[in-house]
Amino acid sequence: MHNGILALSFWGHVVALLLLTHVTIVAVTVYLHRHQAHRSLDLHPALAHFFRFWLWLTTGMRTRDWVAIHRKHHAYCETEDDPHSPQVLGLRTVFWRGAELYQSAAADDQTMRKFSRGTPDDWLERNVYSRFGGAGLGLMLVIDLLLFGVAGVAIWALQMIWIPFWAAGVINGLGHYFGYRNFECEDAATNIVPLGLLVGGEELHNNHHAFPSSARFSQKRWEFDLGWLYIRLFSALGLARVRKLAPRPRNLAGEPPALDAEAAKTLFANRMHLLADYSRRVLRPVMRAERPRLPRARRGLARLVLRERSLLDEPAMHRLTQVLRRSPRLQTAYHYQERLKSIWESSGQSYESFACRLREWCVQAESSGIESLQRFARRLRAYGSAAPAVQ
Numbered sequence: 001m002h003n004g005i006l007a008l009s010f011w012g013h014v015v016a017l018l019l020l021t022h023v024t025i026v027a028v029t030v031y032l033h034r035h036q037a038h039r040s041l042d043l044h045p046a047l048a049h050f051f052r053f054w055l056w057l058t059t060g061m062r063t064r065d066w067v068a069i070h071r072k073h074h075a076y077c078e079t080e081d082d083p084h085s086p087q088v089l090g091l092r093t094v095f096w097r098g099a100e101l102y103q104s105a106a107a108d109d110q111t112m113r114k115f116s117r118g119t120p121d122d123w124l125e126r127n128v129y130s131r132f133g134g135a136g137l138g139l140m141l142v143i144d145l146l147l148f149g150v151a152g153v154a155i156w157a158l159q160m161i162w163i164p165f166w167a168a169g170v171i172n173g174l175g176h177y178f179g180y181r182n183f184e185c186e187d188a189a190t191n192i193v194p195l196g197l198l199v200g201g202e203e204l205h206n207n208h209h210a211f212p213s214s215a216r217f218s219q220k221r222w223e224f225d226l227g228w229l230y231i232r233l234f235s236a237l238g239l240a241r242v243r244k245l246a247p248r249p250r251n252l253a254g255e256p257p258a259l260d261a262e263a264a265k266t267l268f269a270n271r272m273h274l275l276a277d278y279s280r281r282v283l284r285p286v287m288r289a290e291r292p293r294l295p296r297a298r299r300g301l302a303r304l305v306l307r308e309r310s311l312l313d314e315p316a317m318h319r320l321t322q323v324l325r326r327s328p329r330l331q332t333a334y335h336y337q338e339r340l341k342s343i344w345e346s347s348g349q350s351y352e353s354f355a356c357r358l359r360e361w362c363v364q365a366e367s368s369g370i371e372s373l374q375r376f377a378r379r380l381r382a383y384g385s386a387a388p389a390v391q
Contacts, residue, residue: 002149002150003148003149003150003151004145004146004147004148004149004150004151004152005146005147006147006148007149008148008151013148013151013154013155016147016148016155017155017158017159020058020155020159021058021158021159021162023054023058024054024055024058024059024159024162024163025162025163025166025199025200025202026051026200026227026230027051027054027055027058028055028066028163028167028200028202029199029200029201029202029227030043030051030200030227030230030231030234030240031043031048031051031052031055032051032055032061032063032066032067032070033070033202034215034227034231035048036063036066036067036118036119037066037067037070037071038212038213038244039118039213039243039244040213040214040215040242040243040244040245041215041231041240041241041242041243041244042240042241042243043234043239043240044234044238044239044240046239047234047239047240049124052120052125052129053129056128056129056133056136057136057137057139057140057143058136058137058140058159058160058162058163059160059163060133060134060136060137061133061163062106062125062129062130062133063119063120063125063129064112064116064119064120064121064125064130065102065106065112065116067115067116067119068105068106068111068112068114068115068116068119069083069084069102069105069106069111069115071115071116072105072111072114072115073085073172074209074212075115077186077187077189077209078176078186078187078188078311083101083102083104083105083111084098084101084102084105084168084172084173085176085188086172086173086176086177086188087176087177087188089101091173091174091177094168094169094172094173094176095169095170095173095174096169098164098167098168098169098172098173099164099168101168102164102168137160140156140159141153141156144156144159166198166199166202167199167202170192170198170199171192171199171202171203171205174190174192175189175190175192175202175203175205176188176189176190176205177190178190178192179191179192179193179205179206180194180206181206182206182207182210182219182220182276183206183207183209183210183219183272183273183275183276184275184276184279184306184307184308185206185209185210185272185308186308186310186311187209187311188311189205189206189208189209190205190206191203191204191205191206191207191223192205194220194222194223194224195223195224196217196218196223196224196225196226196227197224197226200225200226200227200230201217201218201224201225201226201227201228202217202227204217204218204219204223204225207219207223207246210246210272211246211247211272213244214244214245214246215228215231215242215243215244215245216228216231216245216246219246247266247269247270247273248273259355259358259359259362259380259381260355261350261351261352261354261355262351263355263381264351264352264354264355264358265351267354267358267380268344268351268354271344274340274380275337275340275341275344277376277379278337278340278376279306279337281372281375281376281379282333282336282337282370282372282373282376283305283306283330283333283334283337284302284306285372286327286329286330286333286370286372286373287301287302287305287330289329290327290329290330293326293327294323294326294327294330295322295323295326301323304316304319304320304323305320305323305330305334309338329370332368332370332373333370333372333373336361336364336365336368336373339361340361343357343358343361358380361377362377362378362380362381365377366378
């Protein structure tokens with residue numbers, strides 16, 4: 001029994017560890033995150049319960065705790081009420097003490113009551129998974145010892161730190177600090193790497209924060225979301241049904257129709273894509289054309305202009321103001337972007353009112369004298385006539 005029932009070689013143990021932790025990653029991203037927290041897909045009860053049982057064995061986490069903390073993170077992202085924002089608490093704190101932050105948030109009864117709605121509350125959850133959370137970890141240790149012998153202790157230890165390190169540390173920490181951004185959402189979420197392999201697609205964190213209810217995290221053709229691949233597999237087997245996907249905007253050929261309420265509804269669904277398109281098609285060309293008027297020290301200038309305004313600190317805002325004063329055309333283009341954002345962010349308005357404000361914006365943009373802005377206003381009408389890719 002020194003080598004366990006399987007009597008694997010060193011590399012066999014490595015492969016076994018990777019397979020076991022991979023199942024845990026799939027359980028977190030498909031079951032906890034996309035199915036439970038955001039309701040972007042339905043899972044067959046048998047598959048959902050397998051994931052719940054596996055997480056009890058390998059993490060000791062309760063579904064309601066994880067879901068409530070994650071929903072609170074989205075509700076208060078990058079504020080003092082965010083359970084794990086590196087922008088507020090510091091990267092070192094979130095990266096190394098992510099598990100402690102999770103436990104602290106899970107102990108808040110008000111958070112649990114407010115954000116855990118819809119999570120499992122059956123007999124097994126109340127009397128086994130929630131009541132005896134540590135028993136699952138102990139059972140996993142016994143299983144590892146039986147299968148792998150002495151090496152099972154090391155495998156079990158790595159299983160225990162896998163999610164605290166990758167999810168609590170890397171995704172919650174680095175995923176709000178370093179990386180690239182496809183969308184300038186109001187939080188600091190980033191995509192850490194373009195291939196979402198390490199944590200099942202969770203690395204595509206900026207994409208997720210731009211479209212939280214989407215079952216698919218990848219947005220660019222060269223981005224790969226492994227979690228989405230599993231969802232497609234489960235769907236083919238009749239074990240999953242996708243409920244929500246992020247819109248995929250498209251332009252129609254020919255003369256675009258006038259913006260109406262239905263077109264405004266489509267535009268609202270596509271707003272993150274449109275703002276990213278505005279940066280690419282308007283702000284960047286204007287910056288290139290205005291280069292002689294801009295400060296000589298241009299390092300970080302594009303990031304300054306393209307960055308979500310609410311994420312800029314006071315020195316950055318001062319520098320941005322100085323840059324815009326040097327270039328009236330860039331200032332105009334930037335002003336139109338902020339006006340467009342204010343239209344998206346207006347609450348309580350009907351789609352008819354929304355369409356009216358968009359038509360007014362387009363008319364004024366087309367008379368701005370800035371060619372790239374004029375072209376974008378015409379494209380905006382074409383965007384509006386395309387159906388949103390939301391299921």
